[in-house]
Amino acid sequence: xxxxYAAVFLASASIISTDAxxxxxxxxxxxxxVVSSSPHTSISTITRxxxxxxxxxxxxxxxxxxxxxxxxxxxxDSTKTLTKQQKRLQQIRKEGGPLSFNTKYGALxxxxxxxxxxxxxLGLVWFVALMLNSLLYKITWNRVDKKRRxxxxxxxxxxxxxxxxxxxxxxxxxxxxxxxxxxSGRKAMFVSNHNSWMDIPFLGHTIGWHNYKFxxxxxxxxxxxxxxxxxxxxxxxxxxxxxxxxxxxxKQGMKWLKDGVNLCTFPEGTRSRSGRLMPFKNGxxxxxxxxxxxxFPISICRAADVMPSYWMFPHRPARGVCKVVVHEPVESEGRxxxxxxxxxxxxxxxxxxxxxxxxxxxEVIGFDEDCGKGKIMDQSTIQVExxxxxxxxxxxxxxx
Numbered sequence: 040x041x042x043x044y045a046a047v048f049l050a051s052a053s054i055i056s057t058d059a060x061x062x063x064x065x066x067x068x069x070x071x072x073v074v075s076s077s078p079h080t081s082i083s084t085i086t087r088x089x090x091x092x093x094x095x096x097x098x099x100x101x102x103x104x105x106x107x108x109x110x111x112x113x114x115x116d117s118t119k120t121l122t123k124q125q126k127r128l129q130q131i132r133k134e135g136g137p138l139s140f141n142t143k144y145g146a147l148x149x150x151x152x153x154x155x156x157x158x159x160x161l162g163l164v165w166f167v168a169l170m171l172n173s174l175l176y177k178i179t180w181n182r183v184d185k186k187r188r189x190x191x192x193x194x195x196x197x198x199x200x201x202x203x204x205x206x207x208x209x210x211x212x213x214x215x216x217x218x219x220x221x222x223s224g225r226k227a228m229f230v231s232n233h234n235s236w237m238d239i240p241f242l243g244h245t246i247g248w249h250n251y252k253f254x255x256x257x258x259x260x261x262x263x264x265x266x267x268x269x270x271x272x273x274x275x276x277x278x279x280x281x282x283x284x285x286x287x288x289x290k291q292g293m294k295w296l297k298d299g300v301n302l303c304t305f306p307e308g309t310r311s312r313s314g315r316l317m318p319f320k321n322g323x324x325x326x327x328x329x330x331x332x333x334x335f336p337i338s339i340c341r342a343a344d345v346m347p348s349y350w351m352f353p354h355r356p357a358r359g360v361c362k363v364v365v366h367e368p369v370e371s372e373g374r375x376x377x378x379x380x381x382x383x384x385x386x387x388x389x390x391x392x393x394x395x396x397x398x399x400x401x402e403v404i405g406f407d408e409d410c411g412k413g414k415i416m417d418q419s420t421i422q423v424e425x426x427x428x429x430x431x432x433x434x435x436x437x438x439x
């Protein structure tokens with residue numbers, strides 16, 4: 040009898056010891072069964088469900104072995120890449136026609152190739168003229184053309200001929216506003232939205248045959264021909280990695296305005312990939328406010344329809360597609376920098392088609408004079424603090 044009790048005790052202990060790894064059991068399905076065949080009961084069979092631990096380990100092993108033997112998992116990434124490339128090619132051919140193709144430098148079609156050849160051909164002539172112009176400055180020790188009007192004129196000739204030969208002149212609305220302003224003899228800051236390379240010649244064409252300097256990122260110095268033109272004309276270059284350089288750039292821009300030279304810039308700081316207007320950097324408005332110069336808001340419409348960011352050159356003429364809307368100048372006098380930026384942004388948004396307008400109409404980087412912080416302001420009163428000099432840096436004392 041004692042042996043029977045001992046056997047039952049050992050069986051129960053072994054069942055309990057595996058309970059921690061076993062799934063919960065119901066009363067109708069016991070985890071152990073004792074079968075007796077005689078009055079002196081003995082343990083003949085004990086059945087237990089598989090433990091959670093053993094089930095997990097076996098499942099992991101089976102997954103590992105199947106992944107090693109199944110080549111489909113290794114081809115998923117390449118399939119996704121192929122699909123992405125195919126979608127891009129479909130988009131390119133939808134925009135540029137069946138003869139369009141993609142390269143690592145951007146998409147091309149017959150018109151884009153023609154545009155590129157004309158651009159490079161005229162660019163070589165432009166480069167020779169710039170070299171002769173630079174030689175003139177060296178010979179005269181920079182005593183001739185101190186405001187660097189000649190290289191700006193040469194660049195304007197290149198852009199005008201390029202748009203003429205390729206049919207890329209945009210339609211200009213309210214162009215008379217700028218003509219009347221030029222007659223007054225005043226100088227201004229011209230600002231526009233930016234989502235395509237075509238914005239640059241469009242903006243220059245809109246300003247007209249006058250002296251102006253672009254505020255551009257320093258990296259453009261490395262672009263062939265264009266970099267030479269930028270340096271020769273002494274355009275305002277921004278080194279976004281150097282705070283001291285940003286401060287000097289701000290002072291250079293203010294000096295050009297006070298010396299009677301127009302400035303142009305894209306206050307978003309870079310091209311918008313989505314096409315929608317992005318938040319503004321504050322550097323352009325600080326320059327204009329310090330120099331007490333008006334700011335001209337300009338809306339460039341559908342430039343990306345002609346040359347999206349993934350095309351090397353435009354895939355179609357801009358005539359009949361692109362439009363430039365000129366708005367009344369916004370005076371700096373009597374406004375804070377934040378108010379100036381907001382008024383200019385409102386004007387630009389009003390001239391853009393719906394697909395280019397920002398999700399938040401009033402979104403703009405302005406200033407908080409009390410705490411020295413810039414804020415992004417919109418209709419939902421979203422406020423995101425950032426450094427006051429997002430683009431150019433510097434303190435109020437340094438700027439004065």
